[in-house]
Amino acid sequence: MFRRRLTAILWVSLIALFFQGFMFLPSRYFPAVEKPLKLSFSSYDISYDVENSKEIRVFPGGQSIGVLLHVQGIIVVGQSAVWSAEGKKCDPAMNAGLKPGDIIEKANGKPVRNIDQLRDAIAGSGAGGQAVILEVKRDQELLVFEVNPVFCRETKRYRIGLLVKDNAAGVGTLTFYDPATKTFGALGHVITDFGSSHPIELADGRIVDASIQGIRFGKRGQPGEKIGFFQDRSQITGTVQKNTAVGIFGFLFKLPKNPLYNEPLLIAKASQVHEGPAEMLTVLKGSRVEKFNIEILKVSPGSRRDGKGLVIKVCDQNLLAQSGGIVQGMSGSPIIQDNMLVGAVTHVFVNDPTRGYGVLAEWMIEELDFKEEFQQKAG
Numbered sequence: 001m002f003r004r005r006l007t008a009i010l011w012v013s014l015i016a017l018f019f020q021g022f023m024f025l026p027s028r029y030f031p032a033v034e035k036p037l038k039l040s041f042s043s044y045d046i047s048y049d050v051e052n053s054k055e056i057r058v059f060p061g062g063q064s065i066g067v068l069l070h071v072q073g074i075i076v077v078g079q080s081a082v083w084s085a086e087g088k089k090c091d092p093a094m095n096a097g098l099k100p101g102d103i104i105e106k107a108n109g110k111p112v113r114n115i116d117q118l119r120d121a122i123a124g125s126g127a128g129g130q131a132v133i134l135e136v137k138r139d140q141e142l143l144v145f146e147v148n149p150v151f152c153r154e155t156k157r158y159r160i161g162l163l164v165k166d167n168a169a170g171v172g173t174l175t176f177y178d179p180a181t182k183t184f185g186a187l188g189h190v191i192t193d194f195g196s197s198h199p200i201e202l203a204d205g206r207i208v209d210a211s212i213q214g215i216r217f218g219k220r221g222q223p224g225e226k227i228g229f230f231q232d233r234s235q236i237t238g239t240v241q242k243n244t245a246v247g248i249f250g251f252l253f254k255l256p257k258n259p260l261y262n263e264p265l266l267i268a269k270a271s272q273v274h275e276g277p278a279e280m281l282t283v284l285k286g287s288r289v290e291k292f293n294i295e296i297l298k299v300s301p302g303s304r305r306d307g308k309g310l311v312i313k314v315c316d317q318n319l320l321a322q323s324g325g326i327v328q329g330m331s332g333s334p335i336i337q338d339n340m341l342v343g344a345v346t347h348v349f350v351n352d353p354t355r356g357y358g359v360l361a362e363w364m365i366e367e368l369d370f371k372e373e374f375q376q377k378a379g
Helices: 092-096 115-127 317-323 361-365 372-377
Strands: 018-020 057-060 064-079 103-107 132-138 141-147 150-152 157-159 162-178 183-186 202-216 225-230 237-244 247-254 265-267 276-283 289-299 310-314 334-337 340-349 352-360
Touching: 064 092, 064 225, 092 141, 103 115, 115 132, 115 157, 115 162, 162 202, 162 225, 162 334, 162 340, 162 361, 202 247, 265 361, 276 310, 276 340, 289 317, 289 334, 310 340, 340 361, 352 361
Parallel strands: 265 340
Antiparallel strands: 018 340, 057 162, 057 265, 064 103, 064 162, 064 202, 103 132, 132 141, 150 157, 162 183, 183 247, 202 225, 202 237, 237 247, 276 289, 276 334, 289 310, 310 352, 334 340, 340 352
């Protein structure tokens, strides 16, 4: 069975006191070439007016999902020195000015969509005794670098001394789905480029089932995490179409089932969400979605820019005993209040894993490109 352990920890500044709950899987490094990671989605017309609508109903999620993303370009994640045939240690790319977080979009004038294409461009330039011309995106600025490949005595090929990646994978939680339009929302927060706050630009992406095999307990100053693997025969499959400040969105090929809800729930408007008891749905073992008691401590409808519309506290003793509170992999876990979907878990406070942030469900719904039948159903 194809398994991938989900053990990467997302470190965050103690000053910020929170981290994004989407867990990235450790990625394979490629010493020969580098790839900048950026994810771009199709542009969608958001034509649904939530404020003036009568109602929107969707099924809450809670299922753990594996998120597999292939980025546009190649992300530079580090450096790997090249030992030349003469035994000299070289760093061609870094000496030319490339930095971790850069996204390589073109090599010798041609787009690079995977590591093999970049490797071939480097090999061709090196064999011809020429510099490889790299077009790079850095903090929304386009730069051009000339890098002289060095023949590596260890790998027996031309290299420029970078560690790169062209994909990302991790586990999060499905927030909601609509069987009529086969649309979904998940995570509740943006997936960003390596080492930056810029949204990843997707070449393509998909979601699959993730089975949780254990929980690394969270405690003060040390966020916990879910540990699991992607399922071979997935009951949930879909494509990722948008990566936004309030989550990822796309279309499902296979519809999940939520045994806790036979009917869809109303999406609460921000004005309907209030402080007090609520529930969150998430998976702690296998694929079983469970309900846990939480409390909404604060509602901030004006915090859409950073997606932190809710402050929540876990008060369910069962959840606290098994995980210590909110852990990585719970981002996107639906929050239910008054039998309405009001939001999704997004972050944990590093100094108090029983508390965290959530995004309002109304904000997530507004990111969907609703089809005509969904608009009609809403009134």
